[in-house]
Amino acid sequence: MPEGDTVWNTARVLEKALTGETLTGSDFRVPRLATTDLTGWTVAESASRGKHLLLRLTREGRPPHTLHSHLRMDGAWRSYAPGERWTGRPAHLIRVVLRTARSVAVGYHLHEITLVPTAEEETLVGHLGPDLLGADWDPAEAVRRISAAPSATIAEALLDQRNLAGVGNLYKAETLFLRGLWPWTPVAGVTDLTGTVTMAQKLVASNRGRWTQTTTGSLRKGETSYVYGRRAQPCRRCGTAIRKAEQDERVTYWCPRCQPEP
Ligand SMILES: [Zn+2]
Numbered sequence: 001m002p003e004g005d006t007v008w009n010t011a012r013v014l015e016k017a018l019t020g021e022t023l024t025g026s027d028f029r030v031p032r033l034a035t036t037d038l039t040g041w042t043v044a045e046s047a048s049r050g051k052h053l054l055l056r057l058t059r060e061g062r063p064p065h066t067l068h069s070h071l072r073m074d075g076a077w078r079s080y081a082p083g084e085r086w087t088g089r090p091a092h093l094i095r096v097v098l099r100t101a102r103s104v105a106v107g108y109h110l111h112e113i114t115l116v117p118t119a120e121e122e123t124l125v126g127h128l129g130p131d132l133l134g135a136d137w138d139p140a141e142a143v144r145r146i147s148a149a150p151s152a153t154i155a156e157a158l159l160d161q162r163n164l165a166g167v168g169n170l171y172k173a174e175t176l177f178l179r180g181l182w183p184w185t186p187v188a189g190v191t192d193l194t195g196t197v198t199m200a201q202k203l204v205a206s207n208r209g210r211w212t213q214t215t216t217g218s219l220r221k222g223e224t225s226y227v228y229g230r231r232a233q234p235c236r237r238c239g240t241a242i243r244k245a246e247q248d249e250r251v252t253y254w255c256p257r258c259q260p261e262p
Pocket of ligand 1: 235236237238239240255256257258259
């Protein structure tokens with residue numbers, strides 16, 4: 001499931017494959033960009049902001065442009081050597097192909113694919129709260145934004161990318177477990193919001209640079225989470241059966257004993 005760390009890792013894949021290279025071809029398989037040709041543009045930078053990917057491109061005599069994409073639930077970018085078979089996903093899911101002399105980057109099932117002048121990047125990502133993995137991560141600002149809606153549940157507040165950018169369903173559930181918070185606790189009822197956002201940031205940041213996500217410290221299959229994906233299994237701390245329920249059209253997992261209803 002793409003969360004902030006997955007998107008950050010994906011930006012590194014694109015950085016390694018494309019940065020500093022001039023595109024020798026491009027293929028957009030989305031109607032709106034079907035006639036776009038990025039041949040001759042140079043990839044200057046691959047960045048992530050929350051769950052958004054930003055590929056910054058330059059070309060002499062033209063204003064810099066940014067190719068934006070979003071992975072949502074199931075998108076992915078893969079890089080291949082020229083001539084190598086593309087084994088990532090079925091071909092009908094390909095949305096973008098970017099070619100250089102030494103690599104090919106293929107974007108599968110991407111969403112919100114947009115090409116804008118870099119000067120207008122903020123129209124795409126300006127609404128986001130502080131990026132958990134950004135150099136400018138600002139817990140006080142995240143807390144200020146969350147506090148503006150005191151009746152929202154803390155689970156909802158952590159997932160809202162306008163409050164802080166990069167938490168998905170896995171890190172939401174795990175953060176709430178580690179802070180002993182019942183997922184439906186209203187923001188106004190959380191005594192230490194700073195501790196809560198700091199925990200979320202630590203979990204996401206600790207998983208940068210690898211594709212297996214863990215919040216327990218173990219990378220062994222079946223041991224990587226406290227509550228997420230563990231319905232009816234015993235809590236690792238108290239042995240109580242983990243519960244699962246729908247919450248705001250997502251699912252949430254919690255331990256009824258470690259995260260009691262206030
Ligand atoms: Zn428990």
